[in-house]
Amino acid sequence: MTRSFTSILFALGLSAHAAEVRLYSERHYDADKKVFAAFTEKTGIDVKVVKAGANELIARLKSEVNAPQADLYITTDAASLTKATKAGLLTPLKSEIINKQVPASLRGKDDTWAAFTMRGRVIVYAKDRVKGNLPKSYQDLASPAYKGNILIRSSSNKYNRSLLASLIAIDGKAKATKWATGVKKNLARPPQGSDRDQVRALAKGLGDFAVVNTYYLGLLEQSSNEEDQKARAAVKVIFPTSGDQGTHVNVSGGGIIKGAANQENARKFLEFLVSEEVQKLYQKLTSEYAVVPGIELEPLQKSWGKISPDRDTIHVMGEHDQEAVKIFNFVGWK
Numbered sequence: 001m002t003r004s005f006t007s008i009l010f011a012l013g014l015s016a017h018a019a020e021v022r023l024y025s026e027r028h029y030d031a032d033k034k035v036f037a038a039f040t041e042k043t044g045i046d047v048k049v050v051k052a053g054a055n056e057l058i059a060r061l062k063s064e065v066n067a068p069q070a071d072l073y074i075t076t077d078a079a080s081l082t083k084a085t086k087a088g089l090l091t092p093l094k095s096e097i098i099n100k101q102v103p104a105s106l107r108g109k110d111d112t113w114a115a116f117t118m119r120g121r122v123i124v125y126a127k128d129r130v131k132g133n134l135p136k137s138y139q140d141l142a143s144p145a146y147k148g149n150i151l152i153r154s155s156s157n158k159y160n161r162s163l164l165a166s167l168i169a170i171d172g173k174a175k176a177t178k179w180a181t182g183v184k185k186n187l188a189r190p191p192q193g194s195d196r197d198q199v200r201a202l203a204k205g206l207g208d209f210a211v212v213n214t215y216y217l218g219l220l221e222q223s224s225n226e227e228d229q230k231a232r233a234a235v236k237v238i239f240p241t242s243g244d245q246g247t248h249v250n251v252s253g254g255g256i257i258k259g260a261a262n263q264e265n266a267r268k269f270l271e272f273l274v275s276e277e278v279q280k281l282y283q284k285l286t287s288e289y290a291v292v293p294g295i296e297l298e299p300l301q302k303s304w305g306k307i308s309p310d311r312d313t314i315h316v317m318g319e320h321d322q323e324a325v326k327i328f329n330f331v332g333w334k
């Protein structure tokens with residue numbers, strides 16, 4: 001009779017760990033639970049999650065560097081993945097599957113992370129009120145033509161920080177400062193609330209233009225609240241460009257923790273996230289964009305129009321993140 005290693009351990013009274021992958025994740029979407037359950041069903045590997053902000057998770061990873069308590073670090077921001085890489089917390093993915101599925105522009109330069117979803121930061125406008133004179137670029141938002149008419153959240157939020165960081169990368173610090181000054185002058189009200197709140201305020205007539213991440217339009221659409229559905233229906237989407245660059249995008253991505261106990265499971269998990277099955281599922285459940293080329297968009301995503309993502313600045317946002325914070329403070333964008 002042959003006995004498995006596990007059953008021998010049991011017979012000896014030693015417990016073998018059940019197969020698991022431990023995530024430190026910044027994501028907070030219900031859809032993830034469905035994806036985790038599908039992974040466990042397919043592989044038998046349990047998914048354990050600790051959720052917190054990116055910086056808090058990095059601090060934890062640093063404090064646990066000699067005995068990592070997580071196998072995979074997941075954030076909603078490329079700058080945080082770059083930061084974790086620079087801190088030496090991540091180890092190369094070394095996955096042929098990921099290399100095949102995910103374009104190099106959506107993977108870390110040192111192979112320390114890969115994106116699994118992408119979101120655009122776009123402009124929406126009140127389709128019934130705005131006739132013509134639409135902004136085409138992020139730079140246009142600073143034009144006096146939009147005075148008192150722009151809704152955008154606080155600068156402390158990283159979606160705005162990464163947008164400004166990308167503008168610093170593209171236009172330089174001086175122009176980016178001028179831009180932030182101009183947009184601040186054009187605000188319809190002091191920055192407040194979430195991305196969804198900007199769309200809600202727009203629907204109420206507080207301003208005609210709002211800056212929002214694409215997937216929030218999907219979340220408003222799927223909301224059980226009728227007001228939210230109406231707010232979503234009141235807007236049309238502009239995919240702004242930035243000079244020669246396309247629309248500002250950021251990613252959700254993951255990297256394997258150096259020295260983690262379940263690195264192989266972490267790799268399998270990331271590979272699962274970039275499988276066509278899960279890529280389609282994310283587009284459906286969260287309205288985020290697939291990172292794998294050739295996945296057909298969901299009808300709502302198609303209704304927004306075509307996105308040309310700026311994949312270049314994803315890799316340098318981390319370098320300009322602190323500069324962006326300084327500029328926001330300097331111009332008094334709360």
Ligand SMILES: [Fe+2]
Binds near residue numbers: 213
């Ligand atoms: Fe978000």
